[in-house]
Amino acid sequence: MMSKLLSVSLLFTSLAAAAQRGEEIKLWPHGAPGSEGITAPEVSKPSSNPNYQGWPANYTVTHYPAIYVFLPPKEKANGAAMVVAPGGGHRQLVIEKEGWEVADWLNAQGIAAFVLKYRLAKAEGSRYTLAGEVYADAARSIRLVRSRAAEWHVDPGKIGFIGFSAGGEVAGMVETKFDGGKADASDPVERVSSRPDFTVLVYPWYRPGAMKAGADPLFPVPADGPPAFLVCADDDRSHVEPTVKFYLELEAKRIPTEMHIYAYGGHGFGLRPTKKPAPVMEWPQRLKEWLVERGIIRQ
Numbered sequence: 001m002m003s004k005l006l007s008v009s010l011l012f013t014s015l016a017a018a019a020q021r022g023e024e025i026k027l028w029p030h031g032a033p034g035s036e037g038i039t040a041p042e043v044s045k046p047s048s049n050p051n052y053q054g055w056p057a058n059y060t061v062t063h064y065p066a067i068y069v070f071l072p073p074k075e076k077a078n079g080a081a082m083v084v085a086p087g088g089g090h091r092q093l094v095i096e097k098e099g100w101e102v103a104d105w106l107n108a109q110g111i112a113a114f115v116l117k118y119r120l121a122k123a124e125g126s127r128y129t130l131a132g133e134v135y136a137d138a139a140r141s142i143r144l145v146r147s148r149a150a151e152w153h154v155d156p157g158k159i160g161f162i163g164f165s166a167g168g169e170v171a172g173m174v175e176t177k178f179d180g181g182k183a184d185a186s187d188p189v190e191r192v193s194s195r196p197d198f199t200v201l202v203y204p205w206y207r208p209g210a211m212k213a214g215a216d217p218l219f220p221v222p223a224d225g226p227p228a229f230l231v232c233a234d235d236d237r238s239h240v241e242p243t244v245k246f247y248l249e250l251e252a253k254r255i256p257t258e259m260h261i262y263a264y265g266g267h268g269f270g271l272r273p274t275k276k277p278a279p280v281m282e283w284p285q286r287l288k289e290w291l292v293e294r295g296i297i298r299q
Contacts, residue, residue: 021069021070021071022055022068022069022070022100023068023069024066024067024068024117025066025067025068025069025144026064026065026066027065027066027067027137027140027141027144028065028140032063032064032065032119032133032136032137033133033136034119034128034132034133034136035063035064035065035119035133038063040061040063041061042059042061042062042063042064043059043060043061044056044057044058044059044060044061044095045057045058045060047096047100049096051100051104052096052100055096055100056095056096057094057095057096057097058088058092058093058094058095058096059088059092059093059095059117059120060091060092060120060123061120061123062093062117062118062119062120062123063119064117065116065117065118065119065133065137065140065141066116066117067083067114067115067116067117067141067144067145068099068100068103068114068115068117069112069114069152070103070104070106070107070112070113070114070115071107071112071152071153072106072107072108072109072110072111072112073107074153076107076108076109076110077110077112077153078109078110078111078297078298079153079154079155079158080110080111080112080154080155080158080159080160080291080296080297081111081112081113081114081145081149081152081154081155081158081159081160082106082111082112082113082114082159082160082161082162082200083114083115083116083138083141083142083145083159083160083161083162083196084098084099084102084103084106084113084114084115084116084162084163084167085116085118085138085161085162085163085164085167085168085170085171086098086099086115086116086163086164086167087163087164087165087166087167087168087203087205087268088120088165088166088167089122089165089166089205090120090121090122090123090130090134090166091120091122091123091124092120092123093117093118093120094164094165094268095115095117097268097270097272098164098165098167098270099115100115101270101271101272102115102162102164102270102271103115105271105284109288109291109297110297111297112152112153112154114141114145116137116138116141116167116170118133118134118137118138118141118170119133119134119137121133121134130169130173131173131219134170134173135170135173135174135177138161138170138171138173138174139174139177139178139194140189140194141161142159142161142174142178142193142194142195142196143181143189143190143192143193143194144189145159146159146192146193147188147189147191147192157197158197158296159196159197160196160197160198160199160200160226160296161174161175161196161198161199161200162199162200162201162202163199163200163201163202163204164202164203164204164268164270165202165203165204165205165239165267165268166205168201168202168203168204168205169204169205169206171199171200171201171204172199172201172204172219172246173219174194174195174196174199175196175199175201175221175225175226175228175250176219176220176221176222176225177219177222178193178194178195178196179193179194179195180193180195181193181194195226196226197226197296198226198227198228198229198291198294198296199226199227199228199229200228200229200230200231200287201228201229201230201231201243201246202231202232202270202283203231203232203233203236203239203243203267203268203269204230204232204239204242204243204246205239205242206242221249221250221252221253221255222253223253223254223255225250225253225255226255227255227256227257227294228250228255228256228257228258229257229258229259229287229290230243230246230247230257230258230259230260231243231259231260231262231280231283231286231287232260232261232262233261233262233263233264233265233266233267233269233280234261234262234263234264235263235264235265235266236265236266236267238267239267240261243259243261244259244261247259256294258286258290260283260286262278262279262280262283263278263279264278264280265278265280265281269281271284
């Protein structure tokens, strides 16, 4: 009888853990600032991957920013966490390839993942801006994860942000602009720091304001920016130069930074195998080694 009860208990424990996978939590439960009065539906394309049946493969219209929760098995969890920002040129969110798949990989490393659905600044008819709503979504996602760290068994001092392509630009924004929270805010989430403890930028797009000659960037690199890890392929010409420039900006402020530029791999490789075996496919292992070296996860 005890054995049966134990089996049932373990089953329900497993089901409870599984229910957390992909749970959507809005960043602002009562509506996001900048999206007031909007009631239009979001637009997405369904995934054809059986692993993500019923989930979107991408979004082309977003109005209700949220995070999707992916928690690792308790026996593997190491306390580290990452917010995951998919790319898509700010016209769409490639949320399966650079969201769900990345979250599952992070969970396999014992890292909690929170896939970010942010508003699209360059979608047709969009009134959102990078420095306004997109940045607000990213900063809020970090605050939200940190405010609920105990609930999700996350170390509030080991919360990172990983972004791909346009999401890499978003990661660059939170790398360079953050605050310690507002102690007197009526919203308890806003009392928490928006500073990530580390960032990962994968084939990132340019940072806002940094591409115009003589213009001051909207997000200048501060002296207390968190450690960063950068990845790109040399044959991804529109992204490799901004990646290297950002690396040099971080180095100029003595921010611990590691960069990997691979000879080829193109753009958008994510975690998927390239058409032919290439060293760029090893970047996840390099990231894992960096996380171990920084003391964020254990070997």
